[in-house]
Amino acid sequence: MSLISLQGKVLLAERTALGKAIRHTWVGNAPTCELQLGAETTNKTESFSGNRLQYGFLQRGKTATLNLTLDEWLLPNLILGLYAQQQSIAAATVTGEALPSPIVAGDMFRLAKPYISDLVLTASSTALVAGTDYRIESANAALIEFLTPQASAVTAAYETEEAVALTMFTQQPPERWFVLDGIDTETGKSVIVDLYRCKFNPVSSLGLIHEEYGNLPLTGSVLYDPLNVGDPILGGYGRYIEKKAA
Template sequence: MTYQPQYYLGQGKTFFGLRDANGNPKSLRWLGDVDEAKITFKTNKVERKESWSGERGKSMSLVLDKEANLDLTLMDFSPENVSQVIFGKSSLIANGTVTGEVLPSGLVSGDRIALKYPQVSAVTITDSSATPVTLNPSKYDVEAVYGAVTIKDATGLTEPLKVAYTHGGVNSISIFSKIPDDVYFRYEGINLAQGGAPIIVELYRLKTEPLKELALITEKQGDMKISAEVLIDSTKPADGEMGRFGRILQVSTA
């Protein structure tokens, strides 16, 4: 029989999905552009070296447990991806109007204050006197996109100052505000070294780790490197063809 080597060079799509009560994946969410995806495997063993031959040869090697981890490098900073890696909640804050937002006391020329919301317009600042005085717009600067106000002159005004404004909608992603769910992983790839042959990899139950680093200022394109531990899935039978951790499907196109 002629030997036909099967090489591998892969690209494809990666998906996360929540699991139902039976361990089956619900709707799958594409993670977008992923620069790297790899699974690492490890076994822990107990070993014995014999004591009778003078060679101290290894006479027993017994696998006690098996471990696997998934490592991903995400390039897509979507709200869903970011919330996944920082254990947060993603929510859309609708546009709205704010009145009477109190600014810090003791303001002097040059002080910069961040408002509660970004993307602001129609900013008006008044003081706290019995008959509130409206601060002339020439006495403060507004960075509308970031929602920040820089005071240029607050002399003669009764503090605290209060600000009213309108703001646009914004995605808000909280940090460490959610206990992460176990997730199902699916890779739908093509083997470029085999003419684009399809390949599917499923990992039934993952527990993700939080993002180790989020580079805010960098000279290269940002990414998010995350790891996930592959856990045993008790909903799968021990002797089933799917296994209890995951499986690799080499899809025939013949």
């Protein structure tokens, strides 16, 4: 009898042009990691016995799907799930940013850059008073609510902090080499799984409001690897490794 209960670290690596894995990155806690194998088949039923029995079984293709649930919203994980590019937003000093005019009491506007501080609003060369003419609804989102009407044009000056932006659907999905550095918690045995060419779909459902901990579900295809198929130690899709018993 050989019972098994696997745990382990999931790492994703970049692939070189020669099909080698480089720059392995741990994706953080992965409570679900599942490999689904499938085959496209055609059955043939005979017509000579009178029982229409299965007479042939033609295998037309093989597929492999990887399902991952990630607990940690690390930037590399989000980039994979959002098909995103990472852009740096430098800290800046903003002056003379014009707001829509005229403004009525209760209007709320968002400034051009987030994470603001030292805000000064000016109308007709006169500084508006915080708490009387306006209030900052959210310094993070740069939301300003006006408490008094402003007939003259209003301009904003403020400081911003450095930030990182992920622009969605701005790049094609990259290929990643999957590694499970696993351990059988029943026996303490090491288990390693390699999948050489994984290409993930965009995240199908991304919770943005959470009652409890959120997660990042990823599903991808495991593709045939013509660069490694000639190596009998690797094969063309992936491999399962465990240490030989003493």
